[in-house]
Amino acid sequence: MQVHKYDVVIIGAGGAGMRAAIESGQRARTAVLTKLYPTRSHTGAAQGGMCAALANVEEDNWEWHTFDTVKGGDYLVDQDAAEVMAKEAIDAVLDLEKMGLPFNRTPEGRIDQRRFGGHTRDHGKAPVRRACYAADRTGHMILQTLYQNCVKHNVEFFNEYYVLDLIMVEDEDGKKRPAGVVSYDLATGDVHVFQAKSIVFASGGCGKIFKTTSNAHTLTGDGMAIALRNGIPLEDMEFVQFHPTGLAGLGILVSEAARGEGGILRNSEGERFMERYAPTIKDLAPRDIVARSMANEVREGRGCGPNKDYVLLDLTHLEPAHIDAKLPDITEFARTYLGVEPYTEPVPVFPTAHYAMGGIPTNIEAEVYANSEETIPGLYAAGEVACVSVHGSNRLGTNSLLDINVFGKRAGISAAEYAQTADFLPIPEDAANRTLELLGMLRDGTGTEKVGAIRKELQDVMDTDMQVFRTADTIKNALNVIANLEERYKNISVQDKGKRFNLDLLEAVELGFLLELAKVMSVAALHRQESRGGHFREDFPNRDDEKFMKHSMVYLDPEAETESIAGLRFDTKPVIFTRYEPMERKY
Amino acid sequence: MASQKATEELNEPASKVELKSEAGGADAIPTYDITLQVRRYSPEISEEAHWDEFKLTMFGTDRVLDALHKVKWEIDGSLSFRRSCAHGICGSDAMRINGRNRLACKTLLKDLDLTKPITVEAIKGLPCEKDLIVDMEPFFQAYREVMPFLMNDGHEPERERYQSVEDRERFDDTTKCILCAACTSSCPVFWTDGQYFGPAAIVNAHRFIFDSRDDAGDMRLEILNDKEGVWRCRTTFNCTEACPRGIQITKAIAEVKQAIIARSL
Ligand SMILES: Cc1cc2nc3c(=O)[nH]c(=O)nc-3n(C[C@H](O)[C@H](O)[C@H](O)COP(=O)(O)OP(=O)(O)OC[C@H]3O[C@@H](n4cnc5c(N)ncnc54)[C@H](O)[C@@H]3O)c2cc1C
Ligand code: SF4
Ligand code: FES
Numbered sequence: 001m002q003v004h005k006y007d008v009v010i011i012g013a014g015g016a017g018m019r020a021a022i023e024s025g026q027r028a029r030t031a032v033l034t035k036l037y038p039t040r041s042h043t044g045a046a047q048g049g050m051c052a053a054l055a056n057v058e059e060d061n062w063e064w065h066t067f068d069t070v071k072g073g074d075y076l077v078d079q080d081a082a083e084v085m086a087k088e089a090i091d092a093v094l095d096l097e098k099m100g101l102p103f104n105r106t107p108e109g110r111i112d113q114r115r116f117g118g119h120t121r122d123h124g125k126a127p128v129r130r131a132c133y134a135a136d137r138t139g140h141m142i143l144q145t146l147y148q149n150c151v152k153h154n155v156e157f158f159n160e161y162y163v164l165d166l167i168m169v170e171d172e173d174g175k176k177r178p179a180g181v182v183s184y185d186l187a188t189g190d191v192h193v194f195q196a197k198s199i200v201f202a203s204g205g206c207g208k209i210f211k212t213t214s215n216a217h218t219l220t221g222d223g224m225a226i227a228l229r230n231g232i233p234l235e236d237m238e239f240v241q242f243h244p245t246g247l248a249g250l251g252i253l254v255s256e257a258a259r260g261e262g263g264i265l266r267n268s269e270g271e272r273f274m275e276r277y278a279p280t281i282k283d284l285a286p287r288d289i290v291a292r293s294m295a296n297e298v299r300e301g302r303g304c305g306p307n308k309d310y311v312l313l314d315l316t317h318l319e320p321a322h323i324d325a326k327l328p329d330i331t332e333f334a335r336t337y338l339g340v341e342p343y344t345e346p347v348p349v350f351p352t353a354h355y356a357m358g359g360i361p362t363n364i365e366a367e368v369y370a371n372s373e374e375t376i377p378g379l380y381a382a383g384e385v386a387c388v389s390v391h392g393s394n395r396l397g398t399n400s401l402l403d404i405n406v407f408g409k410r411a412g413i414s415a416a417e418y419a420q421t422a423d424f425l426p427i428p429e430d431a432a433n434r435t436l437e438l439l440g441m442l443r444d445g446t447g448t449e450k451v452g453a454i455r456k457e458l459q460d461v462m463d464t465d466m467q468v469f470r471t472a473d474t475i476k477n478a479l480n481v482i483a484n485l486e487e488r489y490k491n492i493s494v495q496d497k498g499k500r501f502n503l504d505l506l507e508a509v510e511l512g513f514l515l516e517l518a519k520v521m522s523v524a525a526l527h528r529q530e531s532r533g534g535h536f537r538e539d540f541p542n543r544d545d546e547k548f549m550k551h552s553m554v555y556l557d558p559e560a561e562t563e564s565i566a567g568l569r570f571d572t573k574p575v576i577f578t579r580y581e582p583m584e585r586k587y
Numbered sequence: 588m589a590s591q592k593a594t595e596e597l598n599e600p601a602s603k604v605e606l607k608s609e610a611g612g613a614d615a616i617p618t619y620d621i622t623l624q625v626r627r628y629s630p631e632i633s634e635e636a637h638w639d640e641f642k643l644t645m646f647g648t649d650r651v652l653d654a655l656h657k658v659k660w661e662i663d664g665s666l667s668f669r670r671s672c673a674h675g676i677c678g679s680d681a682m683r684i685n686g687r688n689r690l691a692c693k694t695l696l697k698d699l700d701l702t703k704p705i706t707v708e709a710i711k712g713l714p715c716e717k718d719l720i721v722d723m724e725p726f727f728q729a730y731r732e733v734m735p736f737l738m739n740d741g742h743e744p745e746r747e748r749y750q751s752v753e754d755r756e757r758f759d760d761t762t763k764c765i766l767c768a769a770c771t772s773s774c775p776v777f778w779t780d781g782q783y784f785g786p787a788a789i790v791n792a793h794r795f796i797f798d799s800r801d802d803a804g805d806m807r808l809e810i811l812n813d814k815e816g817v818w819r820c821r822t823t824f825n826c827t828e829a830c831p832r833g834i835q836i837t838k839a840i841a842e843v844k845q846a847i848i849a850r851s852l
Contacts (some may be wrong), residue, residue, distance in 0.1 A: 037723065040669075040677040040765050099735030102755060102762050102798070109749035134762075140676060141762065148736040181834040187716065216671040248650070252674045262600070304606075317600045333674060337648070338695060346606075495664030498631045501717040504664040552745040587613030 001432060004194045006031040006156075007419035008412075009181055009196035011223060012164045014041035015139070015404035016118060016383025017413070018146035018155075023412030023505055024200070025155045028419045031194060032155060035162040035218065035506075036064070036357045042204060042216040044402065046139020047255035047330060049131030050096075050401035051345045053117060056110045057129045061210045062086040067129065072118040072384075073288050073357075073392020074238070074533040074543065076551065077179060077566035077574040081364050081388040085406050087442055092405040093132050101136060101145040104562050105450065114332050115260045118286045125500030125587075127284055133400045136329045140403060142175050160186040163222065164289040164438070166199070166230045168432045176217055176370065178379045179425035181437045186506070190434050191498030194519045197422045198378050198415035201360055201368070202408065203226065205384035208510075209518045210353035210467070211459035214246055214253035218510075225513035227360045232376075233553040235387040235573065236358035237517070238524035239534045241395055241470050244290040246309035246352025247338055254349060256397045258514050259283045265294065266346060267302035273311075278550060279587045288394045288468075288534045291351040295468045298350070305348060308506040311535045313348035314470050346360050352360055353469055356396055357534060360385040360523075361480055361553065361573065366411035372553060372573040377583075378418055381413035389551065393533025447491035451508045454485050454492070458511075466525060472540045479565060489515060516556075519565065524552045526563045527570060589644050592655065617647045623654050628715050639663070640704065643764035645696055648683055649763075651684055651707065652691040655719075670707065675831055678767030682719050683708045688769040709770035726768045729784045733792035733810055738803035746839035754799040759796040761839050763832040770826035782815045786826040786836045789817055793839040795847060808847050817843050844849040 002459050010017050010026045013034035019152045024030040034041070051285045053060040063351035065086035070077045097103060097111060104112040108184075113129040134141040150157070165182040180195040182301075182439040203223030208214025228234055244265070245254040245472040259265075267273050277293040285293075294311050303309050313332070315323060323331055331342040362368050367375040383404045390403055461481040465474035489512060496504035530544035531537050550572040559571035598630055621643050628636040640657050659666045668691070669679040675693040682708055691707070699705055712719040721814055739748075766785065771777050771785030792811055796804040811817045817840055826836040 036671055036677075036679070037727075037766075040671050040679050042672060042677070043631070044765070045672050045674075045676050087811070094747055098743060100795075100798070100800070102739075103747075105750055106754050107752060107757050109751050109754075111747050117788075140765070144762070144764075151731050152736040216677065217673060218671045242837070264600045266604065266606070268606070270606040272600065272602050275602060312606075314600065314604075329676075337674070450660070450665070496667070498629065500629070500631055501667045501720050503667055504659070553618075575617070 001391060002190065003195060003427065004031065004192060005195045005424070007193045007196065008198045008200065008415045010200040011031060011181065011532060012202035012383070012385070013038035014202060014383060015043035015142050015146060015159060016138070016203050016400065016408035017200070017409030018403050020157045020382060020412030020415065021151060022146065022149055023409050024370050024416040025153050027413070027416035029087070030156065030416070031158060033158045033161040033163050033181070034063060035160060037159050038150070038157060039143060041143060042219055044140045044143040045214070045216065045253070046142070046401055047296065047338060048257035048260065049114065049116060049133035049138045049398045050093060050142065050405070051116060051130040051398035052093040052130065052132060052402065053086065053130060054090055054111060054113060056091060057336040058104060058564055060128055060130055061120065062089065063191045064120065065089065066126070067580060068119050068398060069125050069390060070392070071585055072123070072396040074585050075549065075582040076389070076392035076575055078389050079578040079580060080326050080576050081390045081447050083578060084211040085390050085402060086363050088406045089402050092402060092409070094403065095319045096142065099145050100425060101134065101141050103132055113283065114257065117256050117259070117284045117399045119398070125346065127281060133257070135326050136257055136405065138399060142204055145348070158183070161192065161361065162186060163203070163226065164509060166226055167426060167427060168230050169425050172220065177425055179378065179427055180431070182432045184435070184439070184506070186501055189502055191435060193427060193432055195424055195427050197419040198380065198425055200411050200415050201381035201385050202411070203385045205356045205358070206514070207353050209459070209462050209514050209521065212251040212350070212465040214243055214251055215353065217274040220510035220513050221517045222229070222510065222513050223381070224570060227368070231555070233361060233371065233555045234358060234520055235361035235391070235551050235553055236389060236524070237521045237550045238528050238552065239357035239393045240353055240521070241287055241353040241355040241357060241409045242291040243354035243412035243536045244287055244294055244351055245313055245349040248305065248350045250337055251352040252333055252337060253352065254333065256287070256312060258313060258315060258327055262318050263313055265290070265311045266314050268308065269306045272299055280585045286394055286396065287585065288536070291468050292536060294351055310348045314345060314346040316343045316344055319478065334460050344412055355400060356384055357387065357389070357393060358387050362386050362388050364388065364410070365414045365416065366407050372571060378422060378536050380411040382407040390448050393535060401469040411551050412582060438509065439505065442492065442494055443497060445493040445558060447493045448487045449492045449556045451492060451494065451511050453489055455511050457481065458485055458514060458518055467538060470525055470527060470535070470537050473526055475503055475522050478522045479519065479526070482515060482522065486515050488556060508551055520568065522555045523563050523565050523568055523570070524554055527552060537542055549582065618644055619647065619696060619701055620644050620706040621654065621696060623658065624706045625718070627718055629665070629717050629843050632785040650692055650698050651694045651705065652680060652695065654815065655691060655707070668718045678765035681710050681767040681769040681772065683710055688773040690767060690769070690831045693831050711769060712772045712774070712778045713768065723768065724785065725781060726771060726785070729788040730766065730791055733784065733807055734803060735791045735795065737795060737798065737801050739800055748800050749836045750799055757799070758794050758797040760834050761790045762774060763834055764794070765788050765832060767831060768787050769829040769831060771796045773829040775820050775823060775825065776821060780815070780819065783819045784811065784816055786840065789840050789843055790834060790836055793843055796843065804846070805850065808850055809842070811843055812847050817847065
């Protein structure tokens, strides 16, 4: 087995990982381990924009942005983190521009800005133009620009290296500390250990828990599950954002920019139904509200199509030239994948699993929490894998591309600075054993169960029981199905027995991550007997600040039991308030 | 910008409209029986490549990627290919489908001739590692050589650098590249001469040469004026046809050639 030694190891080369690498690489010896070539990361799929109160086109300031973020997250946001993000947003955008990002421009040549759901002027008075964008390819441009700058700074990438475990050792005080990671080289099938002083998780989200999702096949929550298996809690996992406008049946995203540019939603009666649900900002209400409104229209029989199972996104009142200029890619998706011409026909859409608000808990320096109070020196997380928590129970559009830049940068700096003062911790002899056993079990297993079948059943049940409407019964059903699938997972075998590019084997590993996270997500959802942001309990339709104004923290613990699920421990962490008192979230 | 105002003011959408009865279309989705032939190569098993044939029933909305997944997940788990986003933006799954380079996730089955077998093989010109997976290193090496990053000698402004709408538009087309290699691996010059930079690297150089904020155009033109540079392009248009992002690659290469000539005058 090969052992490598770096000051800093970054797991993931999406927006968060590469933003961290640019900082860390200039301060300490840094390696980036990524299961995909960096430019294949899903940050490239982001369309609409990245917000910052630049005030380039109208009056705006970071305090309004902070307020919108806190309110949008239904007050479960840690307000210190939201403030940091909104303040540093301006430099985050300017940094990217200086690195070369080709933003769209105003007639004066400044960075142009457009509207996006939930972003308002002066605490909700009217929509504000806060989203900086590059056509509808903002994420693509961010990913390319960051990669270009990594090339410029000679960042060392280990492409197609899957990190499969974290190596935690005890220090003199008996506290757990990270010493390195265990990774798997896809090309050769060899296991490599990376010893490091600082480790940054930047491995993205876990949308593949669901069937209908805007997420890539590779977004299987690896970082979250690896942290969990190493005793680290996961925060607020019950909160998943379902984006209103996924292409019906496919889940491919049509950006909110389509509504920002004037597109509207209609039901089978041709009615602009958002006028009923959010009279002031209508189609630009926050995503959870729009998604539930759509699902409700369908439930009440006003859906469209042969199965009445979607609604329509209407762009036909916009000028084709305007659509071409502002929304070229997403209208092309409608043409390619649904055969619909958006100039003249409304586009079939339905909510799609989009974003994990929860994840590995961190503070504003991107340091990972070991529990509700203490952080773990040398361990960091940023991006969708992390929960700082700037998104609370519902993320505002354009706040994630911002999050990955602001907290990616912070993570890179924190990790490098820690590495400059810390020593390497010794790697135990048996550090890779758990990984080797897992791989051996999956590769040599003679069971009859197949990865594809188990994954499909998991995704189906999560779509039916854990989507925009949840009740105790549906969640319990999901948990039962998951328990059964976990049993079957033990009896799995993969067909590919080779060492080279064995993606069959890695899909099996990823499925293990998905099952574990689905269980955590469902347990946290069952525990939260209220409705807030992306989590809507029909049996508890109101927000209950008295009992639930706190973050949930779920731990893997063989001795514990929570919500009658063995092996999980439940705890909470207080929400950080600075300036905003909780109010009812009305739009 | 003016058009944006106009759209907003003139076209405030109606609260309620008559929908055409077929609005949102989609009658029940038809199914098709297809034959998929995949070129298999697994050096751990044999140095010889061979073709495998699969008969599948697929939906009318399915893509070649869905067919490959069906094989991998239900029939033969060892079939190996890269993919991630599944909607044409990550650049993972360029392959030769019926002899043409395309992204499997953007190629709808119904757009192919289904009366004949669909053939799928790895892209050419890069070493095949296993089935549909090739070694991408030479491709990224060429990309890195054109210095694909903004270089600006001036002092850093406090706010953003200004750029006019027209200047921004000038290089818009080449910013769309997702580095999928469909172009480079469809180029006959690249097949016979692996040293040639290939169209993708030139596209990415173009993206900076024509960016008004960049000062290193001359350096890049110098690099591309090399004997393995733009002059090897024989304008066969394969690249432009292959590009899943619709980039006018041949035009971009021609513009780079002109810039080299203009500079030496
Ligand atoms: C379709 C779509 C559109 C969106 N649009 C917007 C938008 O307009 N505005 C906005 O703000 N947000 C948007 N988002 C959300 C935002 O794009 C993502 O949340 C964000 O890009 C995540 O970035 P990341 O760096 O955390 O992760 P990713 O970009 O997903 O990168 C994850 C990285 O981790 C690596 N990795 C994963 N597992 C492992 C492992 N086991 N070992 C090694 N490496 C690993 C991968 O290789 C990859 O490099 C959108 C999301 C989607 C899906
Ligand atoms: S120019 Fe087009 S075909 Fe070539 S690598 Fe870029 S996206 Fe792919
Ligand atoms: S899978 Fe991403 S481009 Fe095809």
